[in-house]
Amino acid sequence: GAVVSQHPSRVICKSGTSVKIECRSLDFQATTMFWYRQFPKQSLMLMATSNEGSKATYEQGVEKDKFLINHASLTLSTLTVTSAHPEDSSFYICSVFLVGEYTEAFFGQGTRLTVV
């Protein structure tokens, strides 16, 4: 099956700095990747859809200037949390869809971001 690699798994940064999270599709080319955020004891919330070669589509309420998404190749999407604040501390997960007889979502390992 598809393998999605996400890096880093954990990051601690100072308030006001920026953090970049990478998501790689290892087994197949992905024109679309998805970014989710999960706060403690809450579900995955879709943040944005990353489209290769074009602008990302953000869900309502997600600040596109704060969460910069770049999908420069068919195997790599990056999420940059700019000017991070403690309230941005969360678990960020990327996902890739495999469309065949049925559609299945494969997830990266997730990135635990802590802003101090």
Place this chain on the structure above:
Amino acid sequence: QKEVEQNSGPLSVPEGAIASLNCTYSDRGSQSFFWYRQYSGKSPELIMFIYSNGDKEDGRFTAQLNKASQYVSLLIRDSQPSDSATYLCAGLYNFNKFYFGSGTKLNVKP
């Protein structure tokens, strides 16, 4: 966001019992539904998917879908302590987006 609802639990069952997890959804436009298991601090992993009305069985797991009533359920037979995790129900909408329920925490007691 499309609405997918779950009881947050925790649901506690003794080892060997049947665990029943339920999910309701509000949008009839969803095509299929997925159950994911998530251990603390880890990413979700797929257990089963279902897109037709009725039951679908895979080992100790049975997924049930009732589109008229808009609910999905997951039954876990012969529950094991290793099944203790949070179970997420997700709906696929427009063939290109997953929306997740809040998850149900399951505790299987030895």
